[in-house]
Amino acid sequence: MQxxxxxxxxxxxxxxxxxxxxxxxxPSPKKEYDVVIIxxxxxxxxxxxxxxxxxxxTNVAIIEKGWIGGGNVGRNTTIIRSNYMHDDNALFSEFGMxxxxxxxxxxxxxxxxxxxxxxNLAHSDAQMNVYARRGNSMRLNxxxxxxxxxxxxxxxxxxADFSENVRxxxxxxxxxxxxxxxxxxxxxxxxxxxxxxxxxxxxQNCEVTGFDVVGGKIKGVRTxxxxxxxxxxGLCVAGSTNILxxxxxxxxxxxxxxxxxxxxxxVKPVLDRVVTFGAGHFYISQSDKGEMVMGGDLDGYNSYxxxxxxxxxxxxxTEGIAMMPFLSKLKMLRTWGGIMDxxxxxxxxxxxxxxxxxxxxxxxxxxxxxxxPASGWTFAHTIAQDRxxxxxxxxxxxxxxTGYLLDEKGLGTKTWIS
Amino acid sequence: MLYxxxxxxxxxxxxxxxxxxxxxxKRPELGKEVSDQEWDDFVYNRKSLRGKHWELWQHxxxxxxxxxxERDTATHEIFKTLKANEEIS
Numbered sequence: 302m303q304x305x306x307x308x309x310x311x312x313x314x315x316x317x318x319x320x321x322x323x324x325x326x327x328p329s330p331k332k333e334y335d336v337v338i339i340x341x342x343x344x345x346x347x348x349x350x351x352x353x354x355x356x357x358x359t360n361v362a363i364i365e366k367g368w369i370g371g372g373n374v375g376r377n378t379t380i381i382r383s384n385y386m387h388d389d390n391a392l393f394s395e396f397g398m399x400x401x402x403x404x405x406x407x408x409x410x411x412x413x414x415x416x417x418x419x420x421n422l423a424h425s426d427a428q429m430n431v432y433a434r435r436g437n438s439m440r441l442n443x444x445x446x447x448x449x450x451x452x453x454x455x456x457x458x459x460x461a462d463f464s465e466n467v468r469x470x471x472x473x474x475x476x477x478x479x480x481x482x483x484x485x486x487x488x489x490x491x492x493x494x495x496x497x498x499x500x501x502x503x504x505q506n507c508e509v510t511g512f513d514v515v516g517g518k519i520k521g522v523r524t525x526x527x528x529x530x531x532x533x534x535g536l537c538v539a540g541s542t543n544i545l546x547x548x549x550x551x552x553x554x555x556x557x558x559x560x561x562x563x564x565x566x567x568v569k570p571v572l573d574r575v576v577t578f579g580a581g582h583f584y585i586s587q588s589d590k591g592e593m594v595m596g597g598d599l600d601g602y603n604s605y606x607x608x609x610x611x612x613x614x615x616x617x618x619t620e621g622i623a624m625m626p627f628l629s630k631l632k633m634l635r636t637w638g639g640i641m642d643x644x645x646x647x648x649x650x651x652x653x654x655x656x657x658x659x660x661x662x663x664x665x666x667x668x669x670x671x672x673x674p675a676s677g678w679t680f681a682h683t684i685a686q687d688r689x690x691x692x693x694x695x696x697x698x699x700x701x702x703t704g705y706l707l708d709e710k711g712l713g714t715k716t717w718i719s
Numbered sequence: 720m721l722y723x724x725x726x727x728x729x730x731x732x733x734x735x736x737x738x739x740x741x742x743x744x745k746r747p748e749l750g751k752e753v754s755d756q757e758w759d760d761f762v763y764n765r766k767s768l769r770g771k772h773w774e775l776w777q778h779x780x781x782x783x784x785x786x787x788x789e790r791d792t793a794t795h796e797i798f799k800t801l802k803a804n805e806e807i808s
Binding site: 543544547552553554555556557601602603604605606610611612645701702715 | 720721732733734737738740741755756759760762763764765766767768769772774790792793794795
């Protein structure tokens with residue numbers, strides 16, 4: 302594989318950039334693999350990469366119905382953070398933060414990780430108390446957290462609404478300085494390129510049509526490009542989890558919902574942090590191109606449409622304008638939607654299943670992108686060793702049965718219905 | 720924008736409704752011994768179908784009645800609406 306560097310860039314400039322190697326190949330599926338990963342998104346590509354790198358399992362295929370990186374990894378608002386209160390979430394995410402910091406070097410691909418910090422705004426005394434508690438929990442787990450008062454927040458984001466007569470005045474906020482953003486497509490492409498170079502077959506335009514399960518064991522997978530014999534399958538299909546689960550006669554604690562995001566026209570640099578509104582659900586950052594990248598609530602009903610409706614977008618942007626009034630002057634450039642695998646307690650599932658050789662990675666709700674490296678790393682471990690790692694032990698499927706939910710928001714079940 | 724035909728009030732925009740999820744989920748019978756698995760299925764596990772989906776909506780900013788709606792989860796097309804006590808045929 303060609304190494305990307307300033308020298309290879311200069312060398313290729315002399316040939317008008319027409320002689321770069323392909324970043325990954327386009328193989329046809331073989332008859333048999335050791336492991337098949339279904340889903341060529343961020344998590345699937347990362348899983349294949351860590352299977353090869355950490356566990357020396359390279360006879361691996363990634364099967365993707367469309368093209369790699371075309372789902373949620375190409376549709377998100379690129380926020381990376383580990384500001385969780387519960388140990389299971391905090392330790393998993395912070396492990397991921399370490400992988401994010403090294404990712405560009407590790408993958409020899411500039412993922413433009415930008416640790417610019419995230420501020421969760423508080424709009425009441427009670428909310429400040431809750432944030433103080435979460436900040437303390439984070440620090441006990443070795444994650445950086447700073448509780449900011451109103452004046453400190455004003456210094457960092459003076460463009461927010463600090464006037465006296467607003468419905469939700471800013472009391473302060475909780476900041477995780479090491480959080481940030483990254484170039485989402487580069488993450489998918491970086492993992493794909495490295496996985497390919499280590500021998501993983503990336504098979505695109507290949508739809509799974511069924512599974513061969515004999516005596517409770519995985520024997521193979523049927524696809525639109527032929528049958529494949531395999532003993533271990535990793536399911537990494539986010540919003541399509543239920544569709545494949547139905548082919549396996551499984552019912553999961555997952556519903557597929559629609560989440561929208563949008564970007565404004567590009568403007569000069571105005572916001573150098575990620576900021577979330579505390580009196581609703583709205584988050585914003587500014588991309589390197591200058592666009593304001595925004596998102597918020599789900600559309601609120603089961604959907605596989607990958608496109609949203611206007612009422613939710615209007616609701617979300619109303620919150621945005623309440624927080625930062627200047628946004629009302631901007632024109633909207635693009636809006637889009639993706640389908641989210643919403644788990645019943647708001648936390649993900651990375652686990653084995655009752656079918657031997659079938660491994661499950663789903664339930665990422667709003668937070669799939671930031672989890673990409675940690676999810677891939679722990680899922681690869683779970684598949685390779687046939688047992689969960691302590692980092693994803695809390696993300697077991699059994700917790701819904703036993704009642705040991707991982708309810709980060711303290712909202713009970715179906716956290717998206719609020 | 721979805722337009723939903725409330726069986727009580729007629730056509731209204733989605734802004735007046737709130738969503739209540741899968742309408743085919745049945746609570747285990749009262750007084751019957753319920754296994755953990757049955758309870759798990761009732762509370763958490765969903766088919767989340769792609770295609771035609773019977774679901775509950777509440778006409779919250781209208782007559783406040785719960786209704787059943789048959790909607791396509793891929794196209795958002797609405798085929799049929801029923802009162803809450805009407806059986807899905």
